[in-house]
Amino acid sequence: MAAGSTRIEKVRRIFERFDLNGDGGLDRSEMAALVAAVNPSVPFTPDQLSSIVDEVFRSYSDFVSDPQAGLSLPGLLRTYDDGAGDLDRDLAALNLSEHPCPNPNPNPTPSPTSFPSWISSPNQGITHESTLKTIRDLETLIRTRLRSSTRSRNPKDLNVFEGNSESGWSAELDKKLPISTPNTADFRTFLKDLKDLRAGVDLSPITDEAFYGHMAIGRILYDHKLFSEAIQSFLRAAELRPSDARPHFHKGNALWSLDRTAEARACYSIALQAAEADALHCSALLPQIHVNLGISMEGDGLLINAAEHYREAAILCPTHYRALKHLGSALFGVGDYGSAEKALEAAVSLNPNFADAHCDLGSVLHALGDEERAIASLQCAIDLKPDxxxxxxxxxxxxxxxxxxxxxxxxxxxxxxxxxxxxxxxxxxxxxxxxxxxxxxxxxxxxxxxxxxxxxxxxxxxxxxxxxxxxxxxxGAEFIIVDAAKILPGNDKTTLREHLSDALRIRNVQKMTKLGRCNVVLLKEEIGKQSLHERRMRKAELEIVLRKHLHFLQPESFQCSVKAVDEKVLVALDVTGSGKVDLCMFIAIVAPICAGSAEQRKRAAFDALQWLSTKYERQGEIAKVDAAVYLRYLRAIYYPSQTFTDLMEGHGEEQEKMMISFHEFVNMFDDIDCGFGIMNTLMKLEDAEKVQKSKRYCSVCRYRIVGLMFREISARFCLCSICYSECKVPKAFQKQEYKFKEYQID
Structure with missing residues (x-):
């Protein structure tokens, strides 16, 4: 037979090679021999092989009718459909690629033995003969009406008509390439015939029969990458059985394949609610709904939310190595390296051939400073997949x-x-x-x-x-670091070096978190949208709030933003590790580095502190003790030399009752030693960095000066803000003291 040998025939060749006793099943020893043979470069231990076989038999127990016989041929086919192995690669490893079974009929008509493997899954429930007839008719319709649409496609794309996996069960969600559907006469005829086929299904005498008919049409269309048409079938199925999770789940997969991420996420959420309401019958589907919902959230940058769903999937199905891999990757993305390492190690233990898990484990180990193990993991991923x-x-x-x-x-x-x-x-x-x-x-x-x-x-x-x-x-270009006492301001308009150093560190936090682009007035309004008991929220909920206000960021940039917020702010607000933070205190803490005037930032912080406490009813005032605790939090987070030791020091009863107005709060806030008096310098840096056309270069680091420039009065060399704050001067200009004037590049 030529290169067009069918998928089932390829799997049968592998199955027959290892079914040594000819009993129609692969028992534990035969399955272990298959795993070892198709992975010749991996030195499995007996325990690893036993673990893999255990997972296969548990995951595909529906295809193990007799434990003594083992996994059936349809079960082995299903493992390949689910992405557990690469069929062509395994054929090559077993030297079976050049020995295909003969095919006496090059144009077979559809029969039950050539149906997609998912029809035998207990989740499909296909028990009606009319549904099988619908599948036959649709396969014939696609093959005859759309044959011309496939002739112009590359040979590597022709397998769009052979896809028969239950998308999403084990395989990751991928953006799929839809079949070419030009506005041709053939395609218009196909749509008309498809409409007639659906109408026939709607004439079914019972609702269940119509439901499964539309589900089957949708699954076949999805397998052939006709995603828009598949969505229509899943919609009809959902109308017939709104409380069934399956049509919503598969509709979500089709929407994801069309890059309609937000709609896909909404469908997965509906599917999750339906599946949890019927957990007894949806136990096999629930883990994958969580995984696909997590993937769709991750696609929008919501890593904390995604990690929650991956974790739930791993709890429901401990052998779901893809859920564990996704969990590890998400935890790595939010900076939880220890937990990420455990999840990824579990994934590669379950599936030693999982190159993506080895890759991410290497990245986690690199972040943890374990260089040798990191290299080994990354190299393992490359050995498994050289490209x-x-x-x-x-x-x-x-x-x-x-x-x-x-x-x-x-x-x-x-x-x-x-x-x-x-x-x-x-x-x-x-x-x-x-x-x-x-x-x-x-x-x-x-x-x-x-x-x-x-x-x-x-x-x-x-x-x-x-x-x-x-x-x-x-x-030139060499420099020396001089004593800070030798760096003097040239006039009263020149920012003091030590103040600039603090402002630069805070500016760096502002850039990392991207909060400098978040409107402080709009962010403050979030507090009013929450009830009192909802203001202490989970980090996942806070992540959604931040996503709304940083919607303009690409997913990758938003993930970096949340990671920085977690490392710089949330770790201080959640010292017990509860996973919850107070929204009011969070907004008060980040208000000084958000976008807005100085007045707006201070007002946002004050209003947030007002909402923070429910025991005071006087409008326009806050407790002085609350302001003091807030300012200590502020300095502990933004000033690296500060600590948390005195945050909750005791206060007398009289001090507890002392109230202050906004004007008094501003005086406390602007204190350079105990408050956030660095605000004006920070805003000066923000304004200065908006100018990008400077032709001046720093005499020390040789970078183009962006923002503030400091010129030495007598030697007339120029420094950027960073070199000035670090007391660096060119080696050629050694003096007893240096006086600098500040200039803003324009």
């Missing part, structure tokens, strides 16, 4: 951090060979080349990254390289 882009890229980053620049350059080179437009690989390769002393090659790599993105920071990096080279030719 694993993320593993190659992450291994390059690990080598870069370890100072092994030549190996880093090699890894990034392999990434670029697979994906030439990977601008981050170009950028990091430039860093590695610089570390290896290859300046000219580094400039080429930076130029390539800039061509792909036109990002301003890359342009600045290129200019910086040129300035460094110029400084070396001029014999």
């Amino acid at each position: 694993h882009l993320d593993a190659l890229y992450n291994l390059g980053g690990l080598f870069n951090d370890a100072g092994r620049y030549s190996r880093a350059v090699e890894m990034y080179g392999r990434v670029l060979a697979l994906k030439p437009d990977h601008w981050r690989a170009h950028l990091n390769q430039a860093v590695a080349l610089l570390g290896a002393g290859e300046v000219e090659e580094a400039k080429k790599a930076l130029n390539e990254a800039f061509k792909l993105t036109n990002r301003l920071e890359l342009y600045d990096a290129i200019l910086h390289l040129k300035q460094v080279e110029k400084g070396k030719k001029d014999g």
Whole structure:
């Protein structure tokens, strides 16, 4: 038979190779032999093989009618349909690719033996002969009416008509490429015939029969990547049985495949409610609803929410290694490295061939500082999948951090060979080349990254390289760090060095959290939308609030924002690890670094503190003790030298009752030693950094000066804000003291 051998025939060849006793099933020893044979490069231990076989037999118990015989042929087919293995790769590993079984009929008519494997699943409930006839008719309709639509497709895409997996059970949600559906006569005829087929299903004498008919049509259309048409069938099925989770779940999969993420998430949420209401009959589907809902949330950047659903899926199905992998990846994304390591180790223990889990485990171990194990995990992912882009890229980053620049350059080179437009690989390769002393090659790599993105920071990096080279030719660019007492302000308008240093650290937090782009007035309104008992909310709920106000961020940027908020703010507000924070105190804490005037930021903090306490009824005032505790929190979070030791110090009864107005609160807030008097300097930095057209360069770091510039009065050299705050001056200008005037680039 030619290359068009059917999927069932390929699986049968594998099955017959290992069904040594010919009893129609693969028992434990036969299944273990199959797993070991198709993974010749993996040295399994007996315990690992036993664990894998246990998982297979538990996950596919519906296909194990006799425990002595073992897994049936349809069961093995189902494992491949669920993505547990790569069928063509396994055939090659067993040397079965060149020995296909003969096919006496190259154009077989659909029969029950060639039906998609999902029809035998207990979740499908296909018991009506009319449903089987509907499947036959639709398969014939697709094959005859849409044959011309597939002729122009690449050979690698022809398998769109062979897909028969129950999408989402074990496989990850992927964006699928819909079949080409031009406005041709053939396709219009197909839609008309499909409409007639649906009308026939609606004439079924009982509701259940019509429901399963529309579900079957939707599943067949989905398998053939006709997603829009599949959605219509799932909609009709949902109308017939609104409380059934399955049509909502499969409709969500189709919407996800069309990149309609928000609608998909809504469908998964409905499916979850329905499945939880009927948990007895939906026990097999519930874990995957949680996984797919998590994936859809992760697609919008909601990692904390996604992790909750992955964790629930893993609890419901402890052998669901994909749920564990997703859980580990999400926890890594929010900075919970210890828990991420445990989840990913469990995933690779259940499935040692899971390259993605090995890759993410390597990244987690890298973050934990375990370099050797990180390299081993990433290399394992590459051994399993040589073109694993993320593993190659992450291994390059690990080598870069370890100072092994030549190996880093090699890894990034392999990434670029697979994906030439990977601008981050170009950028990091430039860093590695610089570390290896290859300046000219580094400039080429930076130029390539800039061509792909036109990002301003890359342009600045290129200019910086040129300035460094110029400084070396001029014999400059060396610097010394002088005593802070020698750095003096040239006039009363020059920001004090120590104040600037604090403001720069706070500005860095502001940039990392992205809260400088969050309108403080709109954020404050969130408090009024919550009832008193809802203001202490879970981090997952707070993440949704932040997503609403940072909706303009790409998912990846939003994930970085939430991770920074968690590490800088939430860790201080949830010292007990309860997973909950007070919304009022959170808004009061972040108000100073949100977007808005100084008056608006202070007013937002004051109003949040007013809502924080329910024991005072006087309008326009807050308890002075609440303001004092708030300011200590503020300094402990934003000033690294501060601690939490005196946050909750005792107060007398009289002090407990003392109330202050907004004006008095502002006086406390503006105190440079006990409050947040750094606000004006912070806002000066915000305004200064909006100007990006400077042609001035720092005499120490050689970077283009953006924002504030400090010029020494007599020596007339210029420093950027960072070098000025760090007391760095050019080595060529050594003096007893230095006086600087401050300029704002315009």
